[in-house]
Structure formats: structure tokens, C-alpha cells
Amino acid sequence: MVSDQEEDEFLGFSDDEGDGSSTDSDSGDEGVAVETDAVPLNAHQYGDMEQFQQVPDLNELAQDFPNEDETASANSANSQVVPYLFDLNTPQIDESETPPYHQTSTPINIVHHKPGKQRLTVGLKLEILIFLLRRKKPGLEKLIKGTITEAAIKYDYTPRTIGKIWNKARRQQEAMQTYDMSTNFHKCGRKRKEVPYEQIVAIAMGDRTCIIDLARMLNLSPSTVWRIIKRKVLKAHSSPLCPGISETCKMTRMRWVLRLIMDYSIPHDPTYYGMFDFVHIDEKCSGKAKMGDDGNCEFDGKLGIFPFTNSVAAKRTSKNRVKGTLETKPVKSVNQIATRAMMINMLIPAIKEKWPPHVGEKVIYIIQDNAKAHILQSDPEWQQHYKQDGFTFVLTQQPANSPDCNILDLGFFRSIQSLMHKKMPKTVEDLSGAVIDAYKELHPKTLSNVWMTLQYVGNEILKHKGDNNYQLPHNKKKILEDEGNLPEQVKAPIWAVNECTQLYDEWKANQ
Numbered sequence: 001m002v003s004d005q006e007e008d009e010f011l012g013f014s015d016d017e018g019d020g021s022s023t024d025s026d027s028g029d030e031g032v033a034v035e036t037d038a039v040p041l042n043a044h045q046y047g048d049m050e051q052f053q054q055v056p057d058l059n060e061l062a063q064d065f066p067n068e069d070e071t072a073s074a075n076s077a078n079s080q081v082v083p084y085l086f087d088l089n090t091p092q093i094d095e096s097e098t099p100p101y102h103q104t105s106t107p108i109n110i111v112h113h114k115p116g117k118q119r120l121t122v123g124l125k126l127e128i129l130i131f132l133l134r135r136k137k138p139g140l141e142k143l144i145k146g147t148i149t150e151a152a153i154k155y156d157y158t159p160r161t162i163g164k165i166w167n168k169a170r171r172q173q174e175a176m177q178t179y180d181m182s183t184n185f186h187k188c189g190r191k192r193k194e195v196p197y198e199q200i201v202a203i204a205m206g207d208r209t210c211i212i213d214l215a216r217m218l219n220l221s222p223s224t225v226w227r228i229i230k231r232k233v234l235k236a237h238s239s240p241l242c243p244g245i246s247e248t249c250k251m252t253r254m255r256w257v258l259r260l261i262m263d264y265s266i267p268h269d270p271t272y273y274g275m276f277d278f279v280h281i282d283e284k285c286s287g288k289a290k291m292g293d294d295g296n297c298e299f300d301g302k303l304g305i306f307p308f309t310n311s312v313a314a315k316r317t318s319k320n321r322v323k324g325t326l327e328t329k330p331v332k333s334v335n336q337i338a339t340r341a342m343m344i345n346m347l348i349p350a351i352k353e354k355w356p357p358h359v360g361e362k363v364i365y366i367i368q369d370n371a372k373a374h375i376l377q378s379d380p381e382w383q384q385h386y387k388q389d390g391f392t393f394v395l396t397q398q399p400a401n402s403p404d405c406n407i408l409d410l411g412f413f414r415s416i417q418s419l420m421h422k423k424m425p426k427t428v429e430d431l432s433g434a435v436i437d438a439y440k441e442l443h444p445k446t447l448s449n450v451w452m453t454l455q456y457v458g459n460e461i462l463k464h465k466g467d468n469n470y471q472l473p474h475n476k477k478k479i480l481e482d483e484g485n486l487p488e489q490v491k492a493p494i495w496a497v498n499e500c501t502q503l504y505d506e507w508k509a510n511q
Helices: 004-011 122-133 147-155 159-174 197-201 211-218 222-230 247-259 336-354 407-421 428-441 444-463 477-483 494-509
Strands: 063-066 079-082 278-282 284-287 297-299 309-313 326-330 362-368 391-397
Touching: 122 147, 122 159, 147 159, 197 211, 211 222, 247 444, 247 494, 278 336, 278 407, 326 428, 336 362, 336 391, 407 444, 444 477, 444 494
Parallel strands: 278 362, 362 391
Antiparallel strands: 063 079, 278 284, 309 326
């Protein structure tokens, strides 16, 4: 083993270094300290060594290292020769961190993702195959030399890809088959969920009135059922009411919507009335729900649902009931007498009972369609009851052929019908009870959303100059409500209001 002294002599210093005294081991030419003004160099400053280049003498380029005594005095100039290839005073480089690229004088652009080729289509494969067949040796199943390379250059694909097409064609020809370049790529990915027709037919009509109910019965998500409908495997049944309307009716519809806009907001900021004092009737009647400041419902907007039925005793015995049992029968004809009696004896008391508290005179606008069974404000018997206990009830008619101007036809009937069909009534009594239950189960927020949709429909009527050839608007009311941005009063587009006002004035002047 090498002794410590021999190891020190090999490194170039002895045990006495650092005390400033010279000994016998320090005498001689080998022990003379080198004092130079040259700037010390580190190993990384040498750069790469070329072939046959002379390696510098490391002992001649030694670096000064401060003595231990120099740490106590910053002005000491004593230094010792240390023949190391690295500088202990420089921070250590973490060799575990790999540099992004080789550090040379010329930067290298790193491409992390190789741009892929477009997938070969069946038509392109057949085109390449025809190109190869035209360059086949006569009488032989071989290609002319260089054909694969030529095709690869022409179509910008690798020779291996071109060779696969040729080999597949050869195998098909040997098996006496027609050339078929189709692949199974269309079978990759998530498989579509197929629903047998018999499985849907087996579900009762009342259990598949909407997408959510059908998805629950099929044990699928609503989005999956929606994608099946988009693929036209299923067809959603709907009956939009879009009757043909005349030019006069278009002008009436525009005028109707313009009257729903507050006068002082025109023309700079047209805004609809809050409609809290509007009541729509049409075989079922409804008002607008009102929410309190704390978010609780002060008035659900449901004034009542009054069936036009009579109780009649059965004339004969059957398997369903015995003779004399009272049965509920619908009224054969709903005329003005029945309508007037319903409004005076049922509707007005319901409004007075359920309407939120108010101060002073309260004007309620009852909106109805133009059916012959409905009475007008000038009806003599109605004139005796339209003012009661601080309420003033004003009858007004919506435009003709305009079910989209009534919230009952617009959405309220559909919501009740969806809930009612789930009960699958068999008799008139069951039907009446199912409708009443569905009416009670309907959430007040749904009714409030229909009123909001009515104002957006008014915008569509103005944009289409009174016509009804538009799609029912969907304005993401649920998202706006969650964000706290759902307005109670919708604003109308200024340009549509101005154009419709001018158009109506011109039409009125020509009449």
C-alpha cells in the first residue's frame, strides 16, 4: 500500500504545507513555488481537444488556493499551488440534469412531435395500386425495378407503406379475389350502444314521454339517448303550432309585442314590462310566479285549474259500475255561458285569494285567445263584476293565430302534459285527477321560465317582422340563474323595435 507521505508527494505537497516554513522535503527545483500573474484557467475553458493537439502542462497552469490563515485576514497575499483541474470555489454542477440539447455555437431547434401523415383512404390506395399495376413486368407478377421508390416519391409515403399495398394485392390475386383496399379502421374506438326496437316498444307510453324518462327505462344516460336521436335511429315526436298567417295578422302581432314594451324605455333601451299583473287563460289559467327577496316563492303563479265536467248517474249496469253510480262526464260544448260562469265564479275569487298583498288599486290584465266561447270586456254581465275589492279586471285578446303569444300554449301545457301522461289515465275521472296532480306537481320555477321565454319570443316576432317562421329561442336560463345574471325583464333589440315601429306606421297609413 502507498503511504500517506508517498501519496502527498504524488499530489505535489507535503504535510508541512500551509505553515509558511520550508523543510528538506520542500528543497530542490520540484518544490519551488511558482508565482505568476497569469489568469488561472478551469478545465471547462480548454474546450474540445483535437487530434495530435499538445496537451498543456497542468502543473504550469496551477490555480492559487487561499491558505487557512487567509480566512482570518482578507488582506493576506499568501497562496499555495494546487494542481487541480477544477475550481473548488465554483458551484457544483448537477450532472443529473441533462441539458435540453448539446451546447454548441449553433443552436438546435428541437421538434418534440413529428408531424404525422394523413391516413390513407381507400380511394388513394386504389390509385397507388393502379400506378403499380401499370408498371408490372409483362407476364410476370413482379414490378419494374425502382417502381416502389418512384411511387413513394410521387405520393409522399414511405416505400414500406407502398410495399404493403402491393403485397396485399398479390395475396388477393393469388387467392383469386378482387382487389379490396378497405381496412377495419372504422371499427376502432368506443363502440356505439345499440338499442333494439323491441326494447323501446315494450316500454309504456307514459314512461317514455321525454328523453330523461326513456334514458332511465333503458338504463342509459340522457346524452346517449340524445345521440341515438341525432343518428335518426329514434324520432322525437313534437307538434309545433305554426299556422299560416296573413299580412294583417303579422302587423297585429308586431303591434301586440310593441305594446308589451315600456313606453319610456323606447327607443334608447326598450325593455318589456315585468308582466306580474298578467293572467293568461285558455282552458287552463295561469299567472306569473313572484319570488321574494330571500329567494322564497311568495306567489307560485298558479291561480287554478277548473275542469268543464258534470256528474251524471249511470243509466245502466256494466262491468265497470252499477246503475245509478255517479260518473264524471265532460261538458259537450264550452260556450260563452260556461266561460262567463267560470271566470266570474271561479277565476276572480281565485285571483283575489291568491294574489300577493298590494296597496291601492290593482289592475289585472286577463289575456285570452280569440275563440268564440270567450267573452269581451264589453260583456254586460262581466261589467257588473270586473271591479271588486280594489281589483280591476281587464279582458284583452291576444293576436289571432298566435299560440306563441300565450304561455299556456307556449310551454305550460306541455309541461303538464308530460307529467300527466306518466299516470296513464283510463277514465275521465282519472284524467281529471291526473291533470290536477300534474298541475300541482309542476315547479313554480318552470312556470317562471315560460314567462321569460315569452319575452324572448317577442324578440323573435320583432326580428321576423311579425312572422312565425323562427325556432323557439333557448337562452340558457338555468346557467344564467346559477350565475345570478338571469333578468326578470328582457330587453328588446333596438334596431328591431325601430324597424317594426316604422313598418307598422307605414302599413297603418295605407289602410
